[in-house]
Amino acid sequence: MTDTQTWTGSPEPAADPRAALQQLPVEVGKAVVGQQAVVTGLVIALLCRGHVLLEGVPGVAKTLTVRALSAALHLRTTRVQFTPDLMPGDVTGSLVYDARTAEFSFREGPVFTNLLLADEINRTPPKTQASLLEAMEERQVSVDGTPRPLPDPFIVAATQNPVEYEGTYTLPEAQLDRFLLKLTMPLPERDAEVEVLARHAAGFDPRDLEAAGVRRVAGPDDLRAGREAVARVQVDRQVLAYVVDLARATRVSPSLSLGVSPRGSTALLQTARAWAWLTGRDYVTPDDVKAMARATLRHRVRLRPEAELEGVSVESVLDSVLAATPVPR
Template identity: 75%
Template sequence: MTTPDDTPTPAAEAAPASEQPSEQPSEQPSEPPTEQAAAGAPAAASPSRELRTALAGVRQEVGKAVVGQDSAVTSLLIALLCSGHVLLEGVPGVAKTLLVRALGASLDLSTKRVQFTPDLMPGDVTGSLVYDARTAEFSFREGPVFTNLLLADEINRTPPKTQASLLEAMEERQVSVDGVPRPLPDPFVVIATQNPVEHEGTYPLPEAQLDRFLLKVVLPVPDRDHEIEVLARHAAGFDPRDLAAAGVRAVAGAEVLGRARAEVREVQVAPEVLGYAVDVCRATRQSPSLSLGVSPRGATALLATSRAWAWLSGRSYVTPDDVKALAHPTLRHRVQLRPEAELEGVTAESVLSSVLASVPVPR
């Protein structure tokens, strides 16, 4: 067992060990667990190597533009496999926006970007009714939310009213304007970015909206070797605004994602592993350091991400190690610290680590 920081790199088609970034502590498997770890798991068809290879190609394409954020790419792939949304958090200059743009360029999906600002209105995101003088009627003009991959850049810079305009889209995959529901394309994934160190002029996301995100991924500052590689690429003429010149091309699309999602839904989960995931989430509700623990929605999210990670690892069953590996990125934004715990320097990461250490692991 190794302990790198965020979502692990799949054992199959894994990136070089030197590209593993670090973030918050989280136990993660360095190789597929043994058959003994899968005791009690029902038999199921093995994941398609063709589909996993196609998604590994997405990782390689993103790597042409982004250096040292391999685990974040894996997190985004897990979200795509689960039809979930991602909150990317990191200080300025760690390639949050570039990462999402490169992901969009490597997928044959429609991608749109919205720069969230204090004067952005809900209709600027969802769309609005526009009066047509020629027909003397109102017609609906779609907003940027009608896309497959929506980059909500600096989402915490817009007021709560505009933030809330995404709630229905994220949960119901539809937008209601003038009482008429309008379905969004499939797949539909929101990847929102936010800056954790600059608070002036920002509006923190409420807990209800945070809970809509499947994963919260914290992008670290790259280590020295990766930073040298970043500078070397720029010295060689790399332009982050021109991904095509960097050789980034679309290698997978909606059809590949659809087939992969169908296989992920077939990944088996033994009753003991289901119980373990529930016990981890219930333990957060009893933690004296937390005023808000993980909801049942968080437990279902942990199950979904664990299945996707097992599938990426080439297995047709989930193990307790899969649950441990995805606990931090799946649950860190769903818990709320008590004020006195914050004053003592307790963090959500340390609470989750304590919970994982205290809950018995099924054998």
């Protein structure tokens, strides 16, 4: 199943792209209650041109968050419901025979968008999951030997349910490593859930974001300017060494059978730079690295079976690594 949301027109780029992008959590908050951290994570992914794995039980507004962010950023978004019978061509597109011209022409799949919401990605077989790998890594789709570039920006926001395993296919480590961030969407606090019900009682329709007051506050030009600014954020060599020390500490942790690879440490450097810029600085501090460590690394490590049996969690292991690794001064 595929749904597409397209925003027409082209808003003027903001004079201050950082200020424009900082408005996004507030703007999305008009439609989604209590998920500001997730929205900020999605903005960081867009600044880093990375992909996001969203994990949460059904009904915590994963789809609505992505749709509202897309509206506030003036991006085209497409939602694909991943099912066991979904084929690779249903995602990437395929060659279609035209009887009038007696020729094959390429019909674009839903992956040709700015923000692809891959809903319940672990419900489709590995062959279809793998069809996203080229798009995620190379930002192109190859059909019949011809590469076709994807729009810019392009990111995948894939969702999965953490408590339902029947009829699912576990994502392989190679694909998990392609996601820049893994963001968890928790159940709302009591006050937040009361606010959700109050909005619905007042007539809120999640399908009508315009009526909810969500407006465009930034656009692709602001993202491009932001990326250029993030690339200029300075990183001291001691902070680089700190990132490496964190990654190496996961590789020798007795609770982990798989530690963070060099791709993971590179990802942590990227997200820390984006976080530093988004919070108003042109240099990275160890606190920036700590702020992004859990979201960037939690899906890149694997617990040993005996640690799982003892009730150890990935989050607790990462907390221990952060606490034990010396912080540069």
